Amino acid sequence: MSYTFGMIGCGNMGGALAEAAAKVLAPEKLAACESSPERCAQLREQGFATVTGLSDLVANSNYIILAVKPQGLAALFEELRPMLKARKDRFVLVSMAAGISIDRIRELAGADYPVIRIMPNTPVRVEKGMIVYATAGTTEEEVNLFLNTLVHAGKFDAIPEKWMDAAGALSGCGPAFVYLFAEALADGGVECGLGRKEALFYAAQTLSGAAEMILQTGEHPAKLKDAVCSPGGTTIEGVRVLENGAFRGTVMSAVRAAFEKTAKLK
DSSP: OOEEEEEEOOSHHHHHHHHHHHTTSOGGGEEEEOSOHHHHHHHHHHTSOEEOOHHHHHHHEEEEEEOSOGGGHHHHHHHHHHHHHTOOSOOEEEEOOTTOOHHHHHHHHTSOOOEEEEEOOGGGGGTOEEEEEEEESOOHHHHHHHHHHTTTSEEEEEOOGGGHHHHIIIIITHHHHHHHHHHHHHHHHHHTTOOHHHHHHHHHHHHHHHHHHHHHHOOOHHHHHHHHOOTTOHHHHHHHHHHHTTHHHHHHHHHHHHHHHHHTTO
């Protein structure tokens, strides 16, 4: 059996990518190797993945997707290295390990195999992901097939690899920061008398609509913010409180902290 995608690890992020790929690939073309028996059973119930052993997956997948945490990559490659060496045909390694460069992936793999390094985020699960990527040794056809298979994952952007850690700190970690903001907005609404369900819905739809305004209009966020702030009005009063709390500086510091933590993973 030949697989198009072989997923090593199907946790939150790997599972979301597998679900996106399953909307394009035939079930028998998507293989998964997962250490959790519960997750394996879940994959089988979903019916989109062939749950198989590591050796079968590595020997027969066109794209070997390493959906493991960076701390576990070296140990995984100890097991993978002889399996990869035994391959006589061409394949592509795909890594989403934060902070691990393509050169390091090749060093761990034991050869200069074609590599696609990606940094996705969890909104991939709802087809709204932001996935940046860099490549080495791949053909245009291999990259296009990869992107077309994950067309339901969200937006892809090819960037120089030197930007990967910064992009990961922003878009990879960013959803968690946004969820905190959404929860805080909803808490504020509840404090003012709204029901919890309604407050969460209004907060989420407000964030979604505001983001779409930036994307569709192309206008600077400062201009869009000014359009909401009437002189002496309620919005500018709220903005004043956020500025007193160093809102923008704190968000910048959060991205920077994530970026610096990524550097320590190398």
